[in-house]
Amino acid sequence: MRQPEEQGLLNLRYAQALVDGLRAAGLRDLVLSPGSRSSPLALAFLRQPAIASHVLVDERSAAFVALGIARAGRRPVALLATSGSAVANWLPAVIEADLAAVPLLLLSADRPPELVGWGANQTIDQQRLFGAHVRASHAPAPPAPDFAVGYLRSLASRLLSECWSPLPGPVHLNLAFREPLLPAGALPAAAASDAPPPPRVGRPRLLPDRQLVADSGAAISGRRGVIVCGGDDWPPEFAAAVSALARQLDCPLLAEPLSNLRFGGHDRSRLCVRYDAFLRPPSPLAAARPEWLLRCGGFPVTRTLQDWLRANSGALQIVLGADSRWRDPLHCAAAVIQGDPLAVCDEWLATPLRPAAPGWRAMFAQAERRVAALAADWRSREDFEGALIPALLDALPASHSLFCGNSLPIRDLDAFSGSGDRPLRFFGNRGASGIDGNLSTAIGIASEGPCVALLGDLTLQHDLTALAAAGGRDIVVVVINNGGGGIFEYLPVAKLPEFERGWLTPQTVDLVAAAAAFGVAGERCASLGGFTSALRRALQRGGPTLLEVPVDRRRSVAQHRAFWQQAAAVAGSPPATT
Numbered sequence: 058m059r060q061p062e063e064q065g066l067l068n069l070r071y072a073q074a075l076v077d078g079l080r081a082a083g084l085r086d087l088v089l090s091p092g093s094r095s096s097p098l099a100l101a102f103l104r105q106p107a108i109a110s111h112v113l114v115d116e117r118s119a120a121f122v123a124l125g126i127a128r129a130g131r132r133p134v135a136l137l138a139t140s141g142s143a144v145a146n147w148l149p150a151v152i153e154a155d156l157a158a159v160p161l162l163l164l165s166a167d168r169p170p171e172l173v174g175w176g177a178n179q180t181i182d183q184q185r186l187f188g189a190h191v192r193a194s195h196a197p198a199p200p201a202p203d204f205a206v207g208y209l210r211s212l213a214s215r216l217l218s219e220c221w222s223p224l225p226g227p228v229h230l231n232l233a234f235r236e237p238l239l240p241a242g243a244l245p246a247a248a249a250s251d252a253p254p255p256p257r258v259g260r261p262r263l264l265p266d267r268q269l270v271a272d273s274g275a276a277i278s279g280r281r282g283v284i285v286c287g288g289d290d291w292p293p294e295f296a297a298a299v300s301a302l303a304r305q306l307d308c309p310l311l312a313e314p315l316s317n318l319r320f321g322g323h324d325r326s327r328l329c330v331r332y333d334a335f336l337r338p339p340s341p342l343a344a345a346r347p348e349w350l351l352r353c354g355g356f357p358v359t360r361t362l363q364d365w366l367r368a369n370s371g372a373l374q375i376v377l378g379a380d381s382r383w384r385d386p387l388h389c390a391a392a393v394i395q396g397d398p399l400a401v402c403d404e405w406l407a408t409p410l411r412p413a414a415p416g417w418r419a420m421f422a423q424a425e426r427r428v429a430a431l432a433a434d435w436r437s438r439e440d441f442e443g444a445l446i447p448a449l450l451d452a453l454p455a456s457h458s459l460f461c462g463n464s465l466p467i468r469d470l471d472a473f474s475g476s477g478d479r480p481l482r483f484f485g486n487r488g489a490s491g492i493d494g495n496l497s498t499a500i501g502i503a504s505e506g507p508c509v510a511l512l513g514d515l516t517l518q519h520d521l522t523a524l525a526a527a528g529g530r531d532i533v534v535v536v537i538n539n540g541g542g543g544i545f546e547y548l549p550v551a552k553l554p555e556f557e558r559g560w561l562t563p564q565t566v567d568l569v570a571a572a573a574a575f576g577v578a579g580e581r582c583a584s585l586g587g588f589t590s591a592l593r594r595a596l597q598r599g600g601p602t603l604l605e606v607p608v609d610r611r612r613s614v615a616q617h618r619a620f621w622q623q624a625a626a627v628a629g630s631p632p633a634t635t
Contacts, residue, residue, distance in 0.1 A: 082213045111123075215256075277348075279412070331429055377401060508530075524601070539609075
């Protein structure tokens with residue numbers, strides 16, 4: 058029978074070999090939640106200086122922080138937690154990583170197989186916990202005296218490779234450890250290994266079918282069309298490439314904020330960002346019928362653009378994505394091009410494709426200018442919620458990151474951000490589009506550089522304890538407090554007598570006081586001017602700050618509707634005579 062000291066030492070050596078393999082394969086970050094069963098792995102990571110260990114007590118928040126780091130850094134990030142329900146707290150973030158194609162490595166510690174299913178405390182079936190939401194799952198046997206270091210190093214490379222290919226996403230490794238978990242007394246240093254280095258891994262590039270690209274290009278050449286770019290992790294060069302394609306085709310380019318095409322030094326002459334206004338009736342563009350639509354990336358956020366695409370289901374619709382995800386909820390795609398979007402754009406630019414007939418793009422450009430002028434006028438209204446977005450963006454330094462929460466904030470960002478030549482980077486959790494973990498994700502992004510998080514009051518309260526992890530990071534949390542679920546005011550349920558209790562759910566939490574409880578500076582901004590000043594102070598000061606912006610919900614709804622009505626009318630009015 059193995060001596061207890063031997064078991065603890067065996068666990069540690071095994072964990073050190075795996076962690077060393079992950080380091081050699083390129084892992085740079087771990088988000089760790091403390092626990093007992095995970096002690097061998099936690100110690101091995103904490104003693105590995107080449108891998109940064111971020112320690113967060115709350116496993117649910119930790120998973121979203123890892124998601125944020127992975128998103129901002131464009132690299133796999135590992136998670137570690139102990140056995141039992143601790144691992145189950147990862148599920149919301151795992152679902153988001155699955156749907157948004159974010160590479161996460163899930164390292165769960167577990168009880169040995171002889172305890173699973175036998176009523177042992179803190180023991181659940183962890184091997185099937187994440188179901189279809191992971192790209193791969195592995196459950197090696199508990200450490201044995203004859204374990205092969207070479208196997209663990211190869212496994213480490215395989216895990217990171219599976220995080221990338223064939224579709225980026227989460228990968229699960231469930232590791233069982235027998236007690237005692239660590240050796241008693243002084244702990245030995247990591248032993249030098251003479252095992253060969255692990256296989257090198259990288260992020261593969263999916264190449265599109267060249268014949269499909271050529272046929273699709275021929276089908277859109279010289280015809281009236283529109284490029285629609287949704288959110289995605291596009292390569293940095295994509296903005297210039299798709300803008301050049303729009304210029305060559307002389308077509309409008311409708312770009313959502315999460316496409317990261319609205320801000321930067323690339324050609325924005327064909328860019329349209331006011332479509333949420335000019336595609337609404339009575340604007341004539343609501344009835345515009347393009348001959349083709351090129352949809353790039355995720356399906357649009359706003360209902361206006363979704364409805365317009367649905368109304369144009371008879372057009373030739375081509376869906377372009379960098380991976381194998383099928384993005385056609387309307388079931389009307391004529392072609393689905395899966396592969397490197399830069400290669401597709403380069404192929405079409407080299408053809409070259411012919412522009413549309415004169416006048417097609419001009420209609421969109423005119424509507425864009427008119428709605429932009431109206432929005433500039435509305436910006437001067439002190440109590441207009443839509444004025445907060447451009448005021449916030451104007452204050453951000455170049456290359457700053459902004460994470461936008463779901464519900465109303467992402468829709469207001471889409472409608473009122475405008476565009477500019479100062480580069481900014483936008484993020485959001487639009488895989489599952491939930492309000493869970495939004496603040497934690499932003500904190501993860503802030504681990505890679507300064508970030509502003511724009512959130513609603515319920516979204517913040519849902520993830521309030523994440524403020525405990527904000528210390529030491531340059532993050533400004535801007536909370537639009539409209540007294541509950543304001544987005545439901547725009548839905549038919551707002552007319553129900555049970556609306557306030559069942560949907561609006563106004564809360565009474567003092568958000569500034571709550572921030573102070575976590576050591577985060579807070580300020581309540583009573584006016585737009587006060588918000589702008591407070592934001593600039595917070596950005597200059599650095600560190601974590603929470604800024605609460607109270608909003609009169611009913612007045613905000615009325616103003617939004619008045620703006621949409623005016624914008625749709627202005628977009629379709631005849632040109633002014635001189």
